[in-house]
Amino acid sequence: MAQPLPRPGILDIKPYIGGEGRVEGITHLVRLASNENALGCSPKAREAYLKAALDLHRYPDGAAAELRAALGKTCDMNPDRIVCGSGSEELISLLVRSYAGVGDEVLFSQYGFLMYPICAKAVGATPVAAPEKDFRTDVDALLKAVTPKTKMLLLANPNNPTGSYLNRAEMKRLCEKLPSSVLLLIDSAYAEFVQEKDYEDGRALVDAHPNAVMLRTFSKIHGLAALRLGWGYCSPEVAGVINRVRGAFNVNAPAQAAGVAALADKDFIKKTIDMTAAGRAYLSENLKKLGWQPLPSVGNFLLVHFGPKAEEIRLKLKDKGIFIRQMGAYNLPEHLRVTVGTADDNARLIEALKSV
Numbered sequence: 001m002a003q004p005l006p007r008p009g010i011l012d013i014k015p016y017i018g019g020e021g022r023v024e025g026i027t028h029l030v031r032l033a034s035n036e037n038a039l040g041c042s043p044k045a046r047e048a049y050l051k052a053a054l055d056l057h058r059y060p061d062g063a064a065a066e067l068r069a070a071l072g073k074t075c076d077m078n079p080d081r082i083v084c085g086s087g088s089e090e091l092i093s094l095l096v097r098s099y100a101g102v103g104d105e106v107l108f109s110q111y112g113f114l115m116y117p118i119c120a121k122a123v124g125a126t127p128v129a130a131p132e133k134d135f136r137t138d139v140d141a142l143l144k145a146v147t148p149k150t151k152m153l154l155l156a157n158p159n160n161p162t163g164s165y166l167n168r169a170e171m172k173r174l175c176e177k178l179p180s181s182v183l184l185l186i187d188s189a190y191a192e193f194v195q196e197k198d199y200e201d202g203r204a205l206v207d208a209h210p211n212a213v214m215l216r217t218f219s220k221i222h223g224l225a226a227l228r229l230g231w232g233y234c235s236p237e238v239a240g241v242i243n244r245v246r247g248a249f250n251v252n253a254p255a256q257a258a259g260v261a262a263l264a265d266k267d268f269i270k271k272t273i274d275m276t277a278a279g280r281a282y283l284s285e286n287l288k289k290l291g292w293q294p295l296p297s298v299g300n301f302l303l304v305h306f307g308p309k310a311e312e313i314r315l316k317l318k319d320k321g322i323f324i325r326q327m328g329a330y331n332l333p334e335h336l337r338v339t340v341g342t343a344d345d346n347a348r349l350i351e352a353l354k355s356v
């Protein structure tokens, strides 16, 4: 009997699998598998969320006007050029859907974020990966991979899972050399954690190049991953495209309210940045002492080479209630990704690693 079939390519997608975070019988869990904020979220954001719970019968503001105004004010940007999404993941997906289709190529870096090839395949486009050098995005390799079929280039900066970044000069060169007909998506999900002076989050590039889009998220620095809230800064033309294809009420009201409050809580943001910088240094130093090789990272996570026993180590840690992320889906079976946690989380991880 005939059955409904999805478009070609859909069934070739390996579904994205999030980090694990639960084991039976263990109550104190150390969850370092999903790059979440170990401090939780701003108490002010939680308060705003709870207050929004009194109005669950009302539709949200489909334009997210208050949130966009707050973002515009905080980041000194024109709110008309800001678009909000149900996580930045939704914006990635909407952009790929709008700018690429069957027969088109969607370009990204070898160890780029896994959602990029998934989104490309979902629209029937061909995912193209440019090789990296030493786990760093290679601007020349990306430019060399551009063909007349290339519709988009998706680039996380800093990149997840490698933790490496392209500096201002490299990004400028990429923008200048990339054909202006190719949409450049600069995914700056971890921008707030970067302390290097030569880093640029993408805002200036969007102002200079109408084909560039910067994406940001509330899931990492603001600790609001459960609410699904992200935003993009782009040209009025690209904003117009996203506003045509997005759901009319794509960002829920409690998320909008919590987002506005989170932006205003500078103390929480600073605490998160400080905890992350200290924890990243502690983990890096202590992993090296134990003989493991963490890659240099500017994000809230470290990619670590554990060798052929990586999976065995991961499972032993899991038995102790400590979760870190497996990297097989990135073709890095000997690596594991460790999110920077609280000082206590990090110490527990290091202690546990001494015994596995």
Ligand SMILES: *Cc1c(COP(=O)(O)O)cnc(C)c1O
Pocket (backbone or CB within 6 Å): 035, 086, 087, 088, 089, 090, 113, 156, 159, 160, 187, 189, 216, 217, 218, 219, 220, 225, 228, 229, 230
């Ligand atoms: C975590 C992450 C995001 C954010 O996703 P949300 O959908 O906003 O939770 C986007 N890009 C990269 C590279 C990430 O690691």
